[in-house]
Amino acid sequence: MSKLSDSKVITCKAVVCWGIGEALKVEEIQIEPPKSSEVRVKILYASVCHTDLLHAKGFPASAFPRVLGHEGVGVVESVGEEVTDVRAGDFVIPTFMAQCQDCEYCVSGKTNLCLKYPIPLSGLMPDGTSRMSVRGQRLYQAVSCSTWSQYMVVDAIYVLKIDPSIIDLPHASFLSCGFSTGFGAAWKEAGVEQGSSVAVLGLGAVGLGAIEGARKQGAVKIIGIDKNEKKRKKGEAFGMTHFINPSDDENDQKSISEQVKELTGGIGVDYCFECTGAPLLLNQALLATKMGKGQAILLGVGNHPTLEISSLPILLGGTLKGYLFGGLKPQTDLPVLIDKCKNKEFQLGELLSHEISLEDADKAFDLMKHPDYVKILIKL
Numbered sequence: 001m002s003k004l005s006d007s008k009v010i011t012c013k014a015v016v017c018w019g020i021g022e023a024l025k026v027e028e029i030q031i032e033p034p035k036s037s038e039v040r041v042k043i044l045y046a047s048v049c050h051t052d053l054l055h056a057k058g059f060p061a062s063a064f065p066r067v068l069g070h071e072g073v074g075v076v077e078s079v080g081e082e083v084t085d086v087r088a089g090d091f092v093i094p095t096f097m098a099q100c101q102d103c104e105y106c107v108s109g110k111t112n113l114c115l116k117y118p119i120p121l122s123g124l125m126p127d128g129t130s131r132m133s134v135r136g137q138r139l140y141q142a143v144s145c146s147t148w149s150q151y152m153v154v155d156a157i158y159v160l161k162i163d164p165s166i167i168d169l170p171h172a173s174f175l176s177c178g179f180s181t182g183f184g185a186a187w188k189e190a191g192v193e194q195g196s197s198v199a200v201l202g203l204g205a206v207g208l209g210a211i212e213g214a215r216k217q218g219a220v221k222i223i224g225i226d227k228n229e230k231k232r233k234k235g236e237a238f239g240m241t242h243f244i245n246p247s248d249d250e251n252d253q254k255s256i257s258e259q260v261k262e263l264t265g266g267i268g269v270d271y272c273f274e275c276t277g278a279p280l281l282l283n284q285a286l287l288a289t290k291m292g293k294g295q296a297i298l299l300g301v302g303n304h305p306t307l308e309i310s311s312l313p314i315l316l317g318g319t320l321k322g323y324l325f326g327g328l329k330p331q332t333d334l335p336v337l338i339d340k341c342k343n344k345e346f347q348l349g350e351l352l353s354h355e356i357s358l359e360d361a362d363k364a365f366d367l368m369k370h371p372d373y374v375k376i377l378i379k380l
Contacts, residue, residue: 007033014149046072046147048376063123063140071176072147095330096143171348182209184326194218202276203231215239257287277302
């Protein structure tokens with residue numbers, strides 16, 4: 001095992017965002033050795049999430065310069081002396097949430113948040129410092145880590161050991177956030193029931209994960225909603241039964257909730273997952289559910305501090321909920337998803353739309369505008 005005392009500063013390449021509105025740049029940066037509770041990871045693959053774009057826009061904190069990326073997979077290069085769960089040579093995926101399994105929240109069964117290790121929004125390590133720098137200047141990380149870098153240091157509580165014989169390593173990156181968020185919300189938190197009806201707004205990785213989760217739970221009507229017609233086939237590959245394109249000429253005079261109700265006998269769906277983060281769509285998700293018993297679930301992340309919603313559906317008994325990471329707990333729930341990959345229950349390969357090198361990663365946000373975009377894989 002490569003111990004803390006054996007480690008040295010590593011110079012490597014990473015994608016740096018220097019400020020809001022500035023172009024991404026591939027820079028040579030320095031990665032310090034891990035401290036006692038930390039691990040240093042050589043990143044093999046990273047992937048692009050919509051949240052990375054928000055981080056570049058200063059959400060949730062305007063901390064720059066910043067190395068982006070929170071989805072990835074890599075191999076442990078060295079560990080601090082207090083780390084016992086992983087060792088050098090282990091393959092791991094990062095998790096932006098922690099699970100100590102001892103605090104009030106972790107043992108409550110009511111939330112996947114952790115009191116001991118809250119979500120790190122400052123862009124720094126738990127001790128308030130950074131392990132990255134560029135030309136002597138401190139670098140901030142994305143959330144708990146920064147995967148758009150050839151190496152990164154992360155507290156060991158934010159990594160999960162995986163078996164590369166069970167899951168293709170490039171696909172493992174997709175489980176770090178997006179797909180798992182959607183699947184977990186339908187499977188674990190919303191508890192979609194056999195024979196129920198579901199609508200999903202936004203067919204990116206999160207939305208496709210929600211469709212897959214709803215299908216696994218036995219939903220009989222799964223309505224996918226996206227203004228990109230090319231998402232129709234992607235949705236069908238994961239179990240979608242109906243598709244609404246709000247941009248169609250025949251639909252442009254109708255709201256999304258009205259179109260959903262047309263497909264459900266006028267009453268709406270049992271569950272509606274909002275996966276875009278667009279502020280106006282949350283209200284449409286709520287209005288698309290059944291009065292008195294429907295659930296609208298917010299999964300998409302946006303940079304709008306307040307949202308306007310209709311009070312009547314809630315007053316009449318409807319439910320509006322939000323789940324970070326789909327309610328999944330990284331240490332106990334993610335291994336379940338990985339086992340499903342072992343049994344070939346997921347078609348994670350269907351998510352891959354673009355593959356680029358680290359040198360081309362500064363073009364990642366431009367690729368997100370491509371009509372075929374679902375997931376961009378960065379090979380490091």
